[in-house]
Amino acid sequence: MKNTFFLISLLLLTTLVYSQVSxxxxxxxxICYLPEGEEEFSFLGGNPTAFGGTAPYIYCWHCDPIPLWExxxxxxxxxxxLDDTTFANPQVIDIVQPTLFxxxxxxxxxxxxxxxxxxxxxxxxxxxxxxxxYHIARxxxxxxxxxxxxxxxxxxxxxxxLWQPTYGLNxxxxxxxxxxxxxxxxxxxxxxxxSMGCTSTSEDCLHIIVEDxxxxxxxxxxxxxxxxxxxxxxLHIELSNSDFNGTLNLMDGSGKIIFQKxxxxxxxxxxxYDLSNGIYIVQVKxxxxxxxxxxxxxx
Numbered sequence: 001m002k003n004t005f006f007l008i009s010l011l012l013l014t015t016l017v018y019s020q021v022s023x024x025x026x027x028x029x030x031i032c033y034l035p036e037g038e039e040e041f042s043f044l045g046g047n048p049t050a051f052g053g054t055a056p057y058i059y060c061w062h063c064d065p066i067p068l069w070e071x072x073x074x075x076x077x078x079x080x081x082l083d084d085t086t087f088a089n090p091q092v093i094d095i096v097q098p099t100l101f102x103x104x105x106x107x108x109x110x111x112x113x114x115x116x117x118x119x120x121x122x123x124x125x126x127x128x129x130x131x132x133x134y135h136i137a138r139x140x141x142x143x144x145x146x147x148x149x150x151x152x153x154x155x156x157x158x159x160x161x162l163w164q165p166t167y168g169l170n171x172x173x174x175x176x177x178x179x180x181x182x183x184x185x186x187x188x189x190x191x192x193x194x195s196m197g198c199t200s201t202s203e204d205c206l207h208i209i210v211e212d213x214x215x216x217x218x219x220x221x222x223x224x225x226x227x228x229x230x231x232x233x234x235l236h237i238e239l240s241n242s243d244f245n246g247t248l249n250l251m252d253g254s255g256k257i258i259f260q261k262x263x264x265x266x267x268x269x270x271x272x273y274d275l276s277n278g279i280y281i282v283q284v285k286x287x288x289x290x291x292x293x294x295x296x297x298x299x
Contacts, residue, residue, distance in 0.1 A: 019052050019053060020052055020053060020111065020113070021050060021051075021052045021053025021054075021057070021105055021106075021107040021111045021112065021113045022050065022051050022052045022053075022105075022113050023049065023050055023103050023104070023105040023113035023114055023115040024045065024046030024047075024048070024049055024050070024051075024115055025044060025045060025046070025049070025101065025102075025103040025115040025116055025117035026043075026044050026045050026046045026049075026117050027117070028117055028118040028119070029042055029117070029118075029119055029120075030119075030120045030121065030122065030196045030198075031092060031095060031119065031120070031121040031122070032121070032122050032196070032197075032198035032199070033095075033121055033122060033123045033124065033198075041091060042091065042092045042119070043089045043090065043091050043092070044061065044082070044089060044090055044092065044101060044103075044117055044119070045059075045087075045088050045089040045090070045103070048088070049088040049089060049103070049105070050088065050105040050107070050113070052107075052113075053107030053108075053109070053111045053113070054107045054108040054109050054111070055107065055108060056107075056108055057088070057105050057106065057107055057108075058086075058105070058106040058107075059085075059086055059087060059088050059103065059104075059105060060085065060086065060103070060104045060105075060106075061078050061082055061085040061086075061087075061090055061101055061102070061103055062077070062078045062085065062101070062102050062104075063077065063078045063081070063099050063100060063101050063102065064100070065077060066096065066097065066099065068096075076096065078101060080094065081093060081094050081095060081096075081099065081101075081119075082101075092119060095119055095120065095121035097120075098118060098119070098120040099118070099119050099120075100116055100117070100118055101116060101117050101118075101119060102114065102115075102116045103115045103116065103117070120196075122194050122196055122198035124192070124198070124200035132144070132205065132206050132207070132291060133207040133209065133291060134180070134206075134207070134208050134209065134291045134292075134293070135209045135211060135291070135292045135293075136180075136181075136208065136209070136210055136211070136293070137210075137211055138183065138210050138211065139181075139183075140181065141179050141180065141181035142179070142180050142181070142208065142291075142293060143177075143178075143179055143251060143255035143281060143283075143293075144176060144177070144178050144179070144180050144206065145176060145177065145249065145251070145255060145257065145283070157194055157195030157196060158194065158195050159192055159193065159194050159195075160173065160192070160193050160194075161173055161174055161175050161190055161191070161192055162190070162191045162193070163188050163189070163190050163191075163206075164188065164189050164190070164191060165186070165188065167182055167186060168180050168181050168182030168183070168186060168208070169188075175190070177255060179255070180208050182208050182210060183210065184210055185207075185208065185209050185210045186207075186208050186210075187204050187206070187207050187208075188204075188205070188206040188207075188208070189201055189202060189203045189204055189205065189206075190202045190205060190206070225237075225238035226238075226282055226294050226296065229294075229296045229297060230296070230297035230298070230299045231272060231296065231297070231298060231299070232272075232298070232299055233271060233272060233273045234269050234270070234271055234272070234273075235269060235270050235271075235272055235282070235296060236267070236268075236269045237263060237267070237268045237269060237270070237282075237284075238267055245262075245263070245264055245286070245287040246262070246263040246264075246284045246285060246286050246287065247260070247261075247262055247263065247284070247285045248260065248261050248262075248263050248268075248270070248282065248283070248284050249281075249282075249283040249284075249285075250270060250280055250281070250282055250283075251280065251281040251283060252278075252280060252281075253278065253279050253280070253281070255281070258275070263284065272296075272298045275298050276298070277298050277299050278297070278298060279295055279296070279297055279298075280295070280296050280297075280298060281293055281294075281295055281296075282294050282295075282296055
């Protein structure tokens with residue numbers, strides 16, 4: 001009886017000591033990086049990352065080599081993306097493309113186990129320098145061809161847009177190419193959301209300045225004059241300041257740009273001869289980013 005008990009105890013002890021070690025790299029994950037450099041903290045591995053076998057454990061995280069860009073001689077490895085490739089739960093510090101990380105666990109007597117985890121990320125790159133600013137008369141509308149939103153997102157799939165507030169906008173769900181007709185001066189921000197649910201906000205990137213009828217903006221008084229209106233051919237652009245350095249867009253009634261040129265002299269002109277009769281929009285952006293527009297008639 002004693003011998004049987006001893007043999008059973010020895011068998012259980014042997015099974016416990018020599019049981020197979022297991023590894024858990026954790027669930028696949030997607031990280032949201034923001035333009036400001038803030039991101040959700042993301043750690044790899046499970047809870048625990050290793051179990052079974054004989055403790056203590058050695059951890060080794062690695063990934064396939066990744067070129068910094070296509071054809072680049074600079075190669076990135078797991079230590080470029082994780083704060084420590086020997087931790088049980090390393091923190092992800094950067095991701096340049098969807099990456100498969102491999103985990104190898106070695107226990108105290110040399111048994112090994114492996115697992116892997118996919119990590120991807122959305123990166124919002126905000127290239128906005130100056131907000132867009134439009135001047136309109138109260139009751140008028142302006143076609144927003146440039147909204148000041150210049151954020152690119154990589155890794156998160158398709159992007160949706162939502163302007164806040166939505167007041168005065170005929171389509172607040174696109175980046176550019178919509179009409180605005182607020183009754184009061186309004187500043188707008190745009191929220192971008194990708195298909196993975198990551199979001200970024202372009203703050204105060206669109207200003208619509210509404211002026212009372214009969215009160216002209218300074219640029220119309222002192223810098224810009226468009227004539228004749230109506231016209232049957234040429235349209236003259238008078239600039240009182242030769243250093244104006246403006247950009248002119250001629251758009252049709254739908255807001256489609258049909259002509260564009262730089263304005264760098266005190267007097268210039270454009271021809272409407274080949275255009276059909278109707279209403280067109282002349283839009284001028286000055287060197288400070290202010291955008292003014294006037295409607296003209298071709299007859």
